[in-house]
Amino acid sequence: MRAEPAPAWPFARELRAPLPESTDVLIIGGGLAGTALAYYLARAGVECVLVERAELNREASGTNAGSFHFQIALHQLTALETGNVRERLQTEVRLHAEAAEVWKTLERELAGSLEIHITGGLMVAETPDEFRLLHEKRELEEEAGLETHVLEGEELRAFAPYLADDLLGATWCPDEGHANPMLAAPLFAARAAEAGAELRTHAEVTRVEVDPDGGARRFAVTTAAVRVHAHRVVNATGAWANEVCGLVGLRLPIRAEGLHLNVTEPRERVLEPMVQHIGRRLTLKQATNGTFIIGGGWPANPEPAPARFSTTWESTAGNVAVAVRVLPLLADVKIVRTWSGVMAFTADLAPLVGESARLPGFHTLIATTGFTLSPLLAQLLAEELATGRGTIPPQYSIDRDPAGQPTTT
Amino acid sequence: MTDATYDLLIVGGGPAGLAAAAEAVSAGLAVCLVDERPTFGGQIFKQPGPGFRVTDPAAVGREYVRGRELIDAAERAGALLLPRTSALAIRGTTVVLVEDGANARTVEARQVLIAPGAHDRPVVFPGWTLPGVLTAGGAQTLVKTQRVLPGERIVFAGSGPLALAFPAQLRGYGANVELVLEAGPAPGVRDVLRLLAAARGNTSLLRDAVGYRARLLRDRVPLRYRRIVVRAEGEGRVEEVVHASVDTAWRPIPGTEERVAADTLCVGYGFFPSVELLRLAGCDFVYDEDLGGPVVVRDEWLRTTVPNVSAAGDGTGVAGSYVAIDEGRLAALGAALDLEALTADAAVARAAPLRRRLARKEAFRRALRRMYAVGPGIYELATPETVVCRCEEITAGTLDAASEGTDDVNVVKSLTRAGMGLCQGRNCQRQIAATLALRHGGSLGSLPVATARPPVRPVPIGAVADASLEDGGFFTVES
Ligand SMILES: Cc1cc2nc3c(=O)[nH]c(=O)nc-3n(C[C@H](O)[C@H](O)[C@H](O)COP(=O)(O)OP(=O)(O)OC[C@H]3O[C@@H](n4cnc5c(N)ncnc54)[C@H](O)[C@@H]3O)c2cc1C
Numbered sequence: 001m002r003a004e005p006a007p008a009w010p011f012a013r014e015l016r017a018p019l020p021e022s023t024d025v026l027i028i029g030g031g032l033a034g035t036a037l038a039y040y041l042a043r044a045g046v047e048c049v050l051v052e053r054a055e056l057n058r059e060a061s062g063t064n065a066g067s068f069h070f071q072i073a074l075h076q077l078t079a080l081e082t083g084n085v086r087e088r089l090q091t092e093v094r095l096h097a098e099a100a101e102v103w104k105t106l107e108r109e110l111a112g113s114l115e116i117h118i119t120g121g122l123m124v125a126e127t128p129d130e131f132r133l134l135h136e137k138r139e140l141e142e143e144a145g146l147e148t149h150v151l152e153g154e155e156l157r158a159f160a161p162y163l164a165d166d167l168l169g170a171t172w173c174p175d176e177g178h179a180n181p182m183l184a185a186p187l188f189a190a191r192a193a194e195a196g197a198e199l200r201t202h203a204e205v206t207r208v209e210v211d212p213d214g215g216a217r218r219f220a221v222t223t224a225a226v227r228v229h230a231h232r233v234v235n236a237t238g239a240w241a242n243e244v245c246g247l248v249g250l251r252l253p254i255r256a257e258g259l260h261l262n263v264t265e266p267r268e269r270v271l272e273p274m275v276q277h278i279g280r281r282l283t284l285k286q287a288t289n290g291t292f293i294i295g296g297g298w299p300a301n302p303e304p305a306p307a308r309f310s311t312t313w314e315s316t317a318g319n320v321a322v323a324v325r326v327l328p329l330l331a332d333v334k335i336v337r338t339w340s341g342v343m344a345f346t347a348d349l350a351p352l353v354g355e356s357a358r359l360p361g362f363h364t365l366i367a368t369t370g371f372t373l374s375p376l377l378a379q380l381l382a383e384e385l386a387t388g389r390g391t392i393p394p395q396y397s398i399d400r401d402p403a404g405q406p407t408t409t
Numbered sequence: 410m411t412d413a414t415y416d417l418l419i420v421g422g423g424p425a426g427l428a429a430a431a432e433a434v435s436a437g438l439a440v441c442l443v444d445e446r447p448t449f450g451g452q453i454f455k456q457p458g459p460g461f462r463v464t465d466p467a468a469v470g471r472e473y474v475r476g477r478e479l480i481d482a483a484e485r486a487g488a489l490l491l492p493r494t495s496a497l498a499i500r501g502t503t504v505v506l507v508e509d510g511a512n513a514r515t516v517e518a519r520q521v522l523i524a525p526g527a528h529d530r531p532v533v534f535p536g537w538t539l540p541g542v543l544t545a546g547g548a549q550t551l552v553k554t555q556r557v558l559p560g561e562r563i564v565f566a567g568s569g570p571l572a573l574a575f576p577a578q579l580r581g582y583g584a585n586v587e588l589v590l591e592a593g594p595a596p597g598v599r600d601v602l603r604l605l606a607a608a609r610g611n612t613s614l615l616r617d618a619v620g621y622r623a624r625l626l627r628d629r630v631p632l633r634y635r636r637i638v639v640r641a642e643g644e645g646r647v648e649e650v651v652h653a654s655v656d657t658a659w660r661p662i663p664g665t666e667e668r669v670a671a672d673t674l675c676v677g678y679g680f681f682p683s684v685e686l687l688r689l690a691g692c693d694f695v696y697d698e699d700l701g702g703p704v705v706v707r708d709e710w711l712r713t714t715v716p717n718v719s720a721a722g723d724g725t726g727v728a729g730s731y732v733a734i735d736e737g738r739l740a741a742l743g744a745a746l747d748l749e750a751l752t753a754d755a756a757v758a759r760a761a762p763l764r765r766r767l768a769r770k771e772a773f774r775r776a777l778r779r780m781y782a783v784g785p786g787i788y789e790l791a792t793p794e795t796v797v798c799r800c801e802e803i804t805a806g807t808l809d810a811a812s813e814g815t816d817d818v819n820v821v822k823s824l825t826r827a828g829m830g831l832c833q834g835r836n837c838q839r840q841i842a843a844t845l846a847l848r849h850g851g852s853l854g855s856l857p858v859a860t861a862r863p864p865v866r867p868v869p870i871g872a873v874a875d876a877s878l879e880d881g882g883f884f885t886v887e888s
């Protein structure tokens with residue numbers, strides 16, 4: 001273990017300063033989506049203010065597993081096949097391939113460590129059906145421009161001798177890996193502040209008024225009893241996005257869910273790649289400090305706010321059972337803690353990014369695998385906000401779902 | 410999977426839990442008591458470890474004997490006593506247990522009594538992580554269960570009603586105690602009178618306290634009041650202890666530093682109740698620094714605010730073994746009452762003498778507390794280079810920098826990793842909170858604490874994994 005140099009967060013002094021009266025872009029939410037957007041906007045010279053109701057990076061962005069999800073994974077599938085969702089998957093894999101490029105250079109871009117490990121990722125299969133799916137998805141990934149390989153039986157054992165020796169095979173994606181979620185949003189926030197973005201904590205948005213004739217400052221956003229006038233608003237509140245949308249009479253096709261994670265004591269490094277399972281809920285990695293982080297989408301129990309969702313013993317015991325099935329050496333590694341986070345699942349699992357046609361100037365920035373995708377999507381949205389032109393795939397339009405169409409205010 | 414049901418499950422086999430077990434069985438309840446240690450008796454009545462056979466009980470001391478009596482009583486009554494068994498998680502009255510080397514299992518109980526005791530208050534000062542620095546409780550455990558002396562030249566620094574007990578006990582085992590530093594004042598005539606007034610009916614407590622001091626004086630162990638350890642120095646191990654006089658807030662007075670050569674420094678500035686399970690259960694707390702911090706809220710039968718969960722002993726605020734025993738009994742009677750094994754009249758009658766004794770002890774305890782109130786200076790000894798979180802090696806300087814924009818322990822934890830190691834903040838959490846309180850103003854008690862999460866003890870994955878639990882399979886997609 002290492003003695004840390006004191007991190008310098010000079011911007012933290014400003015977090016509780018009075019809010020500016022007006023701005024061009026007002027970002028709601030201080031997770032990875034919001035802070036990354038603030039950074040890319042400020043760097044492009046766009047005036048912006050970010051408001052966070054509590055503290056930065058304390059919700060999904062600071063509690064997630066830190067995996068880069070580039071391969072097609074269980075959470076994107078509805079059955080052990082790809083045929084039914086081929087088109088959606090193609091779009092997503094293309095996006096993932098782009099996200100992979102962003103992460104490769106992010107530490108340089110932000111001049112700081114995010115504990116990024118691009119060590120590759122394995123997705124294992126236990127049953128013949130799962131194994132067949134590996135081949136199917138690899139083809140799809142190749143078409144979309146993401147490099148993956150199928151490793152069969154003996155090959156997998158030679159490649160990753162620490163895995164259970166009766167696994168049928170795995171796909172290998174060299175671009176996958178992981179980073180430290182406790183570092184990513186804070187570093188984006190620090191660099192955003194240096195570039196001129198204003199960030200404020202303890203500023204919950206409770207009201208958004210729209211004045212269609214208000215011209216350059218058509219939104220009046222009330223937060224912590226102060227009104228801020230903004231030209232444009234971005235809703236980056238993750239699992240709470242519909243609460244904010246509700247303030248302007250919109251509704252998004254998303255649902256909030258609590259997920260469970262486990263962490264173990266540190267051990268000598270044995271596991272380089274990230275490991276997932278194509279048919280069961282598992283993500284598994286060994287972090288920089290030697291601890292194993294085990295997750296994969298097991299549920300946590302909702303609790304009335306402001307309590308955090310509680311973790312259950314069932315999720316603990318079930319999640320680590322999948323982990324030790326795949327990586328037997330975990331049997332004598334001690335689990336020291338579980339925790340939970342709440343995230344937004346979009347109804348079709350694809351991101352919701354861009355401006356609402358129903359309410360010009362109102363944007364959202366939401367992704368299901370939002371740790372992986374937020375830096376890229378923030379970049380794309382910042383580009384659109386800065387230049388008026390963008391490359392956000394139309395599939396991610398926030399008006400796409402009929403059920404999600406706005407009611408009128 | 411649930412594989413057992415008890416009327417009363419007791420977590421903790423110290424004086425509180427053992428006394429509760431005997432009482433509950435005598436009231437007709439089916440009782441299971443678990444303790445993570447290999448022997449019962451808890452902190453004070455700790456029994457010698459496996460491999461030691463006691464042939465002459467008198468020679469190992471009064472505490473051994475009293476502990477043995479409690480254990481025998483619980484056993485004779487017919488309580489199921491499970492050693493080496495930790496409670497890892499609790500939800501309602503469902504408790505996850507794991508025996509060393511076995512698989513975790515879930516048990517249902519109609520009532521749960523949590524009696525987990527207390528642990529030493531960690532104090533952070535330069536050099537506190539040097540080999541040779543240990544907590545008083547750690548030293549005591551070594552001596553009681555292993556019959557091993559911690560060193561050859563021992564300095565003891567501490568405070569509180571038990572501060573003199575530790576060095577006196579060490580002397581009793583033949584240890585060479587060079588110096589005893591008590592942060593509180595020397596007991597004055599008025600204190601002694603006050604104690605005597607409060608001590609009516611508490612003669613055993615007073616006898617203990619007086620006895621410890623007498624033992625040290627008789628053995629000519631230098632005993633210095635109003636002084637605390639300010640740092641420990643040495644190459645790879647304690648060689649010298651630096652101590653200083655303090656004011657009433659326990660802040661060192663400049664120019665009063667002295668050094669003493671030592672190879673061992675025992676630190677005992679009081680205790681913190683072990684509240685992990687109670688917090689996980691969802692109980693309400695109030696804050697009382699003198700009782701060790703968070704104190705669980707209880708009613709007259711020691712029920713917590715969570716239905717069918719009660720709490721007794723040092724885990725509810727440090728009050729000593731006599732209180733723990735009576736509280737254990739009282740909680741057992743409350744459980745029997747709730748399960749209708751006792752009528753209200755019978756429970757009230759059996760509880761009456763316990764309540765009388767507890768009330769008297771409360772008076773004694775209040776008098777002691779006034780003498781031994783912990784000063785805030787105890788949290789201000791670290792220098793920027795001092796490691797505060799030893800699991801993750803995070804320094805006071807790093808913590809201070811991270812608390813720039815926040816007064817939330819959880820944010821500092823996430824920015825620095827402090828409190829995320831093997832001990833899960835047991836040792837550093839209060840010091841982190843104190844850093845925040847110092848920087849932002851506000852009291853220790855008003856700061857939010859880290860969220861309680863299972864498991865409350867580290868446990869091997871192999872013991873936890875349960876392949877029969879199905880994951881939900883695919884993630885639903887609305888069409
Ligand atoms: C346990 C878990 C594991 C995960 N693992 C992974 C993974 O391995 N890889 C991956 O890619 N993704 C993972 N995810 C998903 C990922 O964490 C999220 O998609 C991503 O962090 C979303 O970022 P965000 O900024 O949109 O939301 P958040 O980080 O939740 O931020 C939203 C912020 O908005 C604030 N807010 C809400 N309402 C208001 C208001 N009215 N006013 C002001 N502020 C408000 C909140 O306080 C919060 O800080 C995981 C999620 C969880 C919960």
Ligand SMILES: Cc1cc2nc3c(=O)[nH]c(=O)nc-3n(C[C@H](O)[C@H](O)[C@H](O)COP(=O)(O)OP(=O)(O)OC[C@H]3O[C@@H](n4cnc5c(N)ncnc54)[C@H](O)[C@@H]3O)c2cc1C
Pocket residue numbers: 420421422423424425426443444445446450451452453454494495496497524525526527528529545546547549571574575578617680683686721722723724728729730731733865866
């Ligand atoms: C370090 C220390 C030294 C002390 N020395 C003295 C002394 O010299 N003289 C004196 O008069 N008093 C002393 N006391 C005070 C005295 O020990 C206590 O007042 C008394 O033991 C309290 O009894 P209890 O039953 O509440 O807790 P304890 O005696 O501490 O018993 C609690 C038991 O619960 C078990 N436990 C806790 N959590 C779990 C879990 N999750 N699963 C399973 N088991 C669990 C522990 O292993 C422990 O055996 C000392 C206290 C401490 C903490």
